[in-house]
Amino acid sequence: MKTITVEELRAWRDAGTEHQLVDVRESHEYELCNLGGELLPLGTILHQVENLRRDIPVVVMCRSGKRSATAILQLEAHFGFTNLVNLEGGILQWASEIDPSIHLY
Numbered sequence: 001m002k003t004i005t006v007e008e009l010r011a012w013r014d015a016g017t018e019h020q021l022v023d024v025r026e027s028h029e030y031e032l033c034n035l036g037g038e039l040l041p042l043g044t045i046l047h048q049v050e051n052l053r054r055d056i057p058v059v060v061m062c063r064s065g066k067r068s069a070t071a072i073l074q075l076e077a078h079f080g081f082t083n084l085v086n087l088e089g090g091i092l093q094w095a096s097e098i099d100p101s102i103h104l105y
Contacts, residue, residue: 019057
């Protein structure tokens with residue numbers, strides 16, 4: 001599985017590197033804090049495949065990286081995606097290393 005660190009994602013954002021950010025947490029988690037990605041909860045993502053790009057990297061994120069890894073494995077197995085990238089450590093890592101002003105829960 002391809003991965004990206006929070007530092008690498010920040011560099012992509014700063015450089016304007018084209019990518020899609022998808023958050024697979026639940027809506028109540030997303031409402032508390034988010035990085036501006038598209039909310040596609042893990043339980044529904046297989047039914048929302050049309051919302052995922054195939055022509056650019058799609059960074060999939062969650063709280064810690066576990067649900068996003070599950071989503072990636074499912075999407076790769078069922079739909080043949082090859083451009084999915086897991087955000088290591090999820091929003092917890094982002095808050096720890098990039099933006100400590102994020103209040104998680």
